[in-house]
Amino acid sequence: MNTRSSNLQHRSELTLGTRWVFDGQLVQIDGITSGSTVSVRTEATGAINVVPVAALQPVPTSEGTRDIQSIASDEWARIAPLAQDIRPLAEQVTNPGEQLRQLAAKHYLSVRHIQRLITRFRASPRTSTLAKRKRGRRKASHFLKPPVEQVIQHVIQKYYLVRERTSESEITARARSICRRLGLRPPSAGSVRRRIADHQTYQGDLCRLGNKQAKQARQPRPGQLCVVHPLDLVQIDHTLVDVFVLSNDRTIVLGRPWLTVAVDIATRTVLGFYLSMDAPSSVAVGLCIAHAVLPKPEDAREPGLWPMFGKMKVILVDNGKDLVSEAIRRGCEEHGIALQTRPVGEPQYGGHVERLIGTLMQMVHGLQGTTFSSVKDRKDYPSERKATMTLWELHEWLLQKIARAYHVRTHRVLGVPPLVAWERAWRTDDGAAVLPPLVAHPDEFRLTFLPFVKRRLQRTGIQFRRSRYWAEPLACWVHPERVLQIHYDPRNLSRIWVRTPDDHTIQLEAVAGRAAGQPQNVRMDTVESARIDVLRDAGFEATERLERMAASAKRAQQRRQAKSPRQPGAGPTSNQVTGFGNEGNTVPLDRSSVHVKRID
Numbered sequence: 001m002n003t004r005s006s007n008l009q010h011r012s013e014l015t016l017g018t019r020w021v022f023d024g025q026l027v028q029i030d031g032i033t034s035g036s037t038v039s040v041r042t043e044a045t046g047a048i049n050v051v052p053v054a055a056l057q058p059v060p061t062s063e064g065t066r067d068i069q070s071i072a073s074d075e076w077a078r079i080a081p082l083a084q085d086i087r088p089l090a091e092q093v094t095n096p097g098e099q100l101r102q103l104a105a106k107h108y109l110s111v112r113h114i115q116r117l118i119t120r121f122r123a124s125p126r127t128s129t130l131a132k133r134k135r136g137r138r139k140a141s142h143f144l145k146p147p148v149e150q151v152i153q154h155v156i157q158k159y160y161l162v163r164e165r166t167s168e169s170e171i172t173a174r175a176r177s178i179c180r181r182l183g184l185r186p187p188s189a190g191s192v193r194r195r196i197a198d199h200q201t202y203q204g205d206l207c208r209l210g211n212k213q214a215k216q217a218r219q220p221r222p223g224q225l226c227v228v229h230p231l232d233l234v235q236i237d238h239t240l241v242d243v244f245v246l247s248n249d250r251t252i253v254l255g256r257p258w259l260t261v262a263v264d265i266a267t268r269t270v271l272g273f274y275l276s277m278d279a280p281s282s283v284a285v286g287l288c289i290a291h292a293v294l295p296k297p298e299d300a301r302e303p304g305l306w307p308m309f310g311k312m313k314v315i316l317v318d319n320g321k322d323l324v325s326e327a328i329r330r331g332c333e334e335h336g337i338a339l340q341t342r343p344v345g346e347p348q349y350g351g352h353v354e355r356l357i358g359t360l361m362q363m364v365h366g367l368q369g370t371t372f373s374s375v376k377d378r379k380d381y382p383s384e385r386k387a388t389m390t391l392w393e394l395h396e397w398l399l400q401k402i403a404r405a406y407h408v409r410t411h412r413v414l415g416v417p418p419l420v421a422w423e424r425a426w427r428t429d430d431g432a433a434v435l436p437p438l439v440a441h442p443d444e445f446r447l448t449f450l451p452f453v454k455r456r457l458q459r460t461g462i463q464f465r466r467s468r469y470w471a472e473p474l475a476c477w478v479h480p481e482r483v484l485q486i487h488y489d490p491r492n493l494s495r496i497w498v499r500t501p502d503d504h505t506i507q508l509e510a511v512a513g514r515a516a517g518q519p520q521n522v523r524m525d526t527v528e529s530a531r532i533d534v535l536r537d538a539g540f541e542a543t544e545r546l547e548r549m550a551a552s553a554k555r556a557q558q559r560r561q562a563k564s565p566r567q568p569g570a571g572p573t574s575n576q577v578t579g580f581g582n583e584g585n586t587v588p589l590d591r592s593s594v595h596v597k598r599i600d
Contacts, residue, residue, distance in 0.1 A: 021057040083127040161207040227265040230425045234312040235353035238280040244369040244387035260288040267421040282325040286449030310436025314338045331448045450487040467513030
């Protein structure tokens with residue numbers, strides 16, 4: 001390449017001979033065909049094509065673009081006039097020596113320095129190109145001898161990029177030890193740490209932490225889930241609440257309850273929740289869905305407290321068995337709700353409900369009896385001893401926190417409180433309020449997601465959980481062999497629902513037993529339970545001792561019989577009967593009381 005083409009290849013104008021990038025390949029301008037297209041020649045193949053000017057990209061330089069705001073004011077004042085003088089010289093094919101000497105004298109620089117600046121400016125015609133470069137070594141530059149570099153990289157590959165967590169000090173000590181054995185100068189600890197830092201990337205975390213943790217820490221996740229209309233997408237998930245609760249009589253610590261919560265993505269409102277001591281199950285999911293879809297009984301008690309309800313279009317859950325059970329899937333399909341699951345191993349697809357749970361747990365951490373978010377945060381706080389709330393009280397507390405704290409607090413993404421976002425979404429353009437879609441038969445919808453069992457219908461009613469239920473419409477179905485399907489709400493057992501053989505649903509009220517309010521001492525306290533256990537264990541020991549004694553006596557009798565040889569024809573005399581355990585005693589027979597009848 002001649003001098004003219006060598007200078008032209010760095011120019012940014014679309015002139016003949018300049019180099020550009022088109023479709024990932026280096027090309028040179030071969031001619032101008034129109035006001036918006038040029039003819040280019042691919043350097044690798046020599047092919048000539050006509051391409052639009054907008055498709056051409058400048059050739060990337062070895063140096064990145066410098067931030068002009070980071071250049072000091074006095075330095076910028078120096079290079080700005082220098083760039084104005086150098087620009088016309090950089091556009092020329094050759095530079096006369098007289099022009100170079102005049103420019104060098106004007107800016108108090110050497111001619112050699114001016115030539116270097118012109119070359120640099122041709123490669124990147126920007127004023128910031130002329131700024132003084134930072135002194136010192138460039139980032140990620142290494143100056144150790146190759147054998148030492150190989151030793152450090154070997155130790156890093158073997159001991160650092162593995163699932164076992166070897167400390168940096170241990171890696172440094174191993175690298176220095178190997179170098180000493182090989183007769184090499186040991187590297188400093190800082191040199192080893194800098195090379196370890198070079199591996200603190202996604203691939204490095206993949207080796208050290210595994211796929212899940214590496215994705216969580218470093219995988220890019222651009223964009224966000226955009227849902228415009230409320231009830232278009234709802235996320236549901238469980239969590240173990242960070243607080244201990246007490247029994248109703250406040251004498252027993254029941255443990256930590258489970259919370260199932262549903263959040264509307266468009267408005268970030270909490271549509272419903274379910275709190276229970278039972279582990280996550282399809283029952284909890286079904287009751288949470290029913291609570292989310294139907295108008296809230298809490299809102300009927302205090303109008304305006306919780307106005308969120310309506311049948312959603314899509315429910316997004318994780319892949320837990322309780323969330324995608326056959327009962328939940330059928331219930332959603334019955335009422336036209338699409339049930340979707342997150343991709344396996346991609347928890348970020350449930351980020352909205354996860355963040356909501358985190359917000360609620362932060363509120364819970366202010367309660368007495370909280371466990372905080374980790375053992376480290378809990379320290380020596382006596383959570384169980386500090387517990388004060390029952391399960392029902394915690395339910396009411398969460399209700400108030402959701403309705404009067406979370407729903408009225410400005411959401412960072414929405415810019416308004418979730419309550420305001422919900423109300424705006426259900427207004428027409430002229431400001432008139434509209435209602436969310438309601439299900440046609442609320443009772444049937446609720447029963448779809450309530451748990452059910454099979455029970456026999458007796459003349460006294462249906463027996464369920466130490467209570468008896470009855471309703472007059474059941475009278476015509478009484479039969480000793482008839483088994484009916486009953487639905488129940490675990491939170492309120494004062495009534496149940498029965499599905500009759502003709503596919504009608506009857507509500508039954510509790511008429512006897514615990515659900516009817518009759519006092520029953522069905523649970524023992526700790527002292528009573530311990531005493532019963534002692535009596536039961538003593539009974540087992542006594543019966544086992546008697547069984548062992550009987551078996552031992554039988555074996556002793558068998559041994560005695562085996563030791564005393566019997567004569568042929570010997571046996572008990574006709575007037576003696578031998579009794580068990582009383583071999584030495586005989587009972588004489590009264591022959592006058594014996595009647596013999598001959599049978600021919």
